[in-house]
Amino acid sequence: MLLEMKNISKYFGPVAAVKNVSLQAAAGEILGLLGENGAGKSTLMNVLAGVYPADSGEIFFDGKKLEHMTNKKAREAGIRFIHQELNLVNDLTVRENLFLGEELTGRFGIVDRKEMERRSIQVLRDMGLDIDVNMDVRDLETSRKQLIEIAKALLFDAKLIIMDEPTTALTNREIDMLFSIMRRLREKNIAMIYISHKMPELFAICDRYTVLRDGMFIESGRFCDIDEGRATELLVGKNILNEVLTKDPVPEDVLMEVKQITAAGKFEDVSFHINRGEIVAVTGLHGDGRDFLAEALYGVCKIDSGEVWINGRRLSYKSVKDTLRNGVSMVQRNRKERSIIKDLTILNNFSISKFIADGSRRFVDDAREESAFLARKEGLSIKVESHNDYITALSGGNQQKVIIARCLELDSSVIILDNPTQGVDVGAKFEVYKIITQLAREGKAILIFTQEFPEIFKVADRCLIMYRGRIVKELPRNEFNEIDMMGYAVGAKTEVRHATV
Ligand SMILES: Nc1ncnc2c1ncn2[C@@H]1O[C@H](COP(=O)(O)OP(=O)(O)OP(=O)(O)O)[C@@H](O)[C@H]1O
Ligand SMILES: [Mg+2]
Structure with missing residues (x-):
């Protein structure tokens, strides 16, 4: 087994984001990591990649025990992480972003621009992308930025690549392209952990699955042994795929x-x-x-x-x-x-549009906003500890729910x-x-x-x-x-x- 994570736990203050979870991945396989918003997927992967230390548990990778992990150590061990959110610097070029923090140096420690440029061009060409490596990242469309994040993981020889919702901003064609890259990597015996909420994608590309719910391990198995209904059931605890939404056709008005x-x-x-x-x-x-x-x-x-x-x-x-x-x-x-506005709390992110719309309002009615938020939280099952935390403390999907709640609140x-x-x-x-x-x-x-x-x-x-x-x-x-x-x-x-x- 290339990777074995054993009994990992991770707390944020009193919140147990990951509880006693074990997970394995073999070389040359794509493991789908499934779970509802806030289930602990990103946190578990952050632990693996040395972003956060685990509170308990052990990680074995490529025959060695990984200890006192840092981001850098994880990379050196051959673990690359494509994060859920973009981490590019808009003011730098594509090439500078690709090698950010990992600049290549030649003899005497001099930065080897030529080599970095050559490898940047190569990796983008291998991906079938026509992007000028000397353009500023800010001028790229979001889907291209996401592809640059992926390219970053391919630049160096990795043994395991973690992809945390890599396709949320990609077009269907780019998703197909990513999948063919993934198949090529699999042939080269590279392991991948793939996180997504899109069932058809998971079934198309992954070999095995591991499901988390509420920070806990639920089940592992092979995708060929289950269908989407069963996968949904594992995630949510019940099968909702067959529930139908009915609405009468509307008259012309x-x-x-x-x-x-x-x-x-x-x-x-x-x-x-x-x-x-x-x-x-x-x-x-x-x-x-x-x-x-x-x-x-x-x-x-x-x-x-x-x-x-x-x-x-x-x-x-x-x-x-x-x-x-x-x-x-x-x-x-x-x-x-x-x-999202990163420096604002969850509650402020929720109420900001209403605040803009009611520009003439002089006072902010905290109590009213709070009760409005609590009602939406219930309706959209937003998983949040305290709405006075920064929005960045929420998992990606829960942030999106806050944005949807904000829009619904306007009653437009x-x-x-x-x-x-x-x-x-x-x-x-x-x-x-x-x-x-x-x-x-x-x-x-x-x-x-x-x-x-x-x-x-x-x-x-x-x-x-x-x-x-x-x-x-x-x-x-x-x-x-x-x-x-x-x-x-x-x-x-x-x-x-x-x-x-
Ligand atoms: N930096 C943080 N500070 C405080 N709590 C956090 C932080 N990061 C994550 N959490 C909490 O840990 C739990 C797990 O979050 P995580 O991001 O791992 O979920 P996820 O499974 O990746 O969800 P999603 O599908 O929405 O991305 C959530 O309850 C979240 O609010
Ligand atoms: Mg996540």
């Missing part, structure tokens, strides 16, 4: 009307409407302009021409405050870059959700779907931007498919099917679409 909006170079001539009580999904592939469209509807990406109307009023998009006041709220994609008539369930576990995903279905029943309009087909199938009444900045197809629920949807998304199928407004 237009709430939001988007008329021929264009943002040069981003999307073009986009028109659609959304009815009261309707859930509309917008999907497509990388480069479809979907992300810009979502931002434009919220007012953070400028529209060059066209109009957006809500309830018979035209939106001015003067400021986000204005958009919020006109009844449009949004969960933005890429939590760490766009949504139009709710835009861009990749809303990133990093959210299966159980909580289902809670989110239940909540938005309920909001739709109450007459709100929900616009969900996503590339996850299961999400669309679960909740949407209609689906708009984008290709290269245009909406190329609209499908009603009874015509949803993955093959057609994919066909339109890749541009293989096209149709001149007549405006629906």
